[in-house]
Amino acid sequence: MTRPFAQVAAVLAALFLLAGAAQAASFRTEAGNEAAVRAISARLRCPVCQSENILDSQSGTAREMVEIVREQVSQGRSEAEIVAYFRDRYGDYVMLSPPASGFGALVWATPLLLLLIGGATYLVLLRRNARAFSAEAGEAGGRAPLTEERLEGLEL
Amino acid sequence: MTSLDSARRPVPRWKWLLGAAIVLVPLLFAIGLTRDPSYIPSMVVGHEVPAFDLEPLAGPGKVSSQALAGKPYVVNFWASWCVSCREEHPVLIELGRQAADAGTFAMVGVNYRDGRQAALDYLRRHGEFPYASGVDGRGRLGIDFGVYGMPETFFVDASGVVRARHVGPLTQEAIAGNLRLIGATP
Numbered sequence: 001m002t003r004p005f006a007q008v009a010a011v012l013a014a015l016f017l018l019a020g021a022a023q024a025a026s027f028r029t030e031a032g033n034e035a036a037v038r039a040i041s042a043r044l045r046c047p048v049c050q051s052e053n054i055l056d057s058q059s060g061t062a063r064e065m066v067e068i069v070r071e072q073v074s075q076g077r078s079e080a081e082i083v084a085y086f087r088d089r090y091g092d093y094v095m096l097s098p099p100a101s102g103f104g105a106l107v108w109a110t111p112l113l114l115l116l117i118g119g120a121t122y123l124v125l126l127r128r129n130a131r132a133f134s135a136e137a138g139e140a141g142g143r144a145p146l147t148e149e150r151l152e153g154l155e156l
Numbered sequence: 157m158t159s160l161d162s163a164r165r166p167v168p169r170w171k172w173l174l175g176a177a178i179v180l181v182p183l184l185f186a187i188g189l190t191r192d193p194s195y196i197p198s199m200v201v202g203h204e205v206p207a208f209d210l211e212p213l214a215g216p217g218k219v220s221s222q223a224l225a226g227k228p229y230v231v232n233f234w235a236s237w238c239v240s241c242r243e244e245h246p247v248l249i250e251l252g253r254q255a256a257d258a259g260t261f262a263m264v265g266v267n268y269r270d271g272r273q274a275a276l277d278y279l280r281r282h283g284e285f286p287y288a289s290g291v292d293g294r295g296r297l298g299i300d301f302g303v304y305g306m307p308e309t310f311f312v313d314a315s316g317v318v319r320a321r322h323v324g325p326l327t328q329e330a331i332a333g334n335l336r337l338i339g340a341t342p
Contacts, residue, residue, distance in 0.1 A: 089301075
């Protein structure tokens with residue numbers, strides 16, 4: 001192998017490697033962008049169809065909205081900025097899950113509040129029942145063993 | 157415990173609360189179910205009108221918000237595929253004539269997500285508007301206005317603020333009330 005030939009070969013090999021790496025990188029960012037587009041679109045509600053996100057909807061408006069999401073993602077805008085863009089136009093309606101502020105906060109808090117109220121009520125009732133039971137048991141002579149005599153006295 | 161015992165005792169507070177919940181929760185549902193779930197409140201009402209600069213459906217020039225500024229105007233979104241647009245078509249033609257005669261307000265159409273030929277055929281069949289329509293082929297302006305049901309009509313005052321939106325075919329009552337809101341008398 002002559003020297004010039006080896007040099008040319010080395011340069012060519014380096015170029016191939018670089019080109020491959022660049023292509024892989026561009027594929028990776030494209031795939032990343034598309035994943036972001038899908039994630040953001042899945043959060044946005046289609047305004048012309050009910051209870052469907054713009055990613056799944058076949059309506060023209062929804063597909064145009066996905067296209068806007070794609071444009072803004074490639075412009076480097078954040079998820080919050082893109083969601084805000086659509087909220088400016090369609091309000092909270094456009095979000096499939098309500099925002100955790102304003103009226104939306106009430107929506108999120110209600111199940112938790114109900115659980116707490118229900119649990120507290122249950123505990124209070126349980127304790128009251130237990131107290132009533134032990135009071136009754138006290139009247140009936142505490143923890144006296146169950147005898148034939150006592151059994152007959154009980155209404156069964 | 158017999159029924160006589162419980163009749164003498166006052167009703168505990170938790171029973172009142174439970175009773176109130178049993179009545180109130182279905183009542184909330186009843187009110188909620190009478191509301192239209194597809195209704196979307198407008199975000200554009202009370203705000204500056206979204207800027208537009210559209211190719212006209214026919215004729216020269218542009219259909220732009222800049223050219224309309226300084227005077228109250230009505231923006232009507234329509235399409236040849238929209239069935240209830242046919243219902244309001246004669247009303248729009250009449251309103252357009254009034255606008256041209258009175259000169260106190262202007263009218264503009266936006267041909268929304270439509271084909272140019274289909275739109276022109278539609279106008280030939282149902283009557284030409286006495287005002288220009290801009291072409292919003294991809295519906296981007298519709299998204300800026302928060303359009304979700306067709307037809308939709310927006311009422312813009314002289315300072316460029318949207319004062320009202322009407323979803324569905326226009327009626328004389330809706331026109332009269334909304335024109336008053338933008339300071340225009342037909």
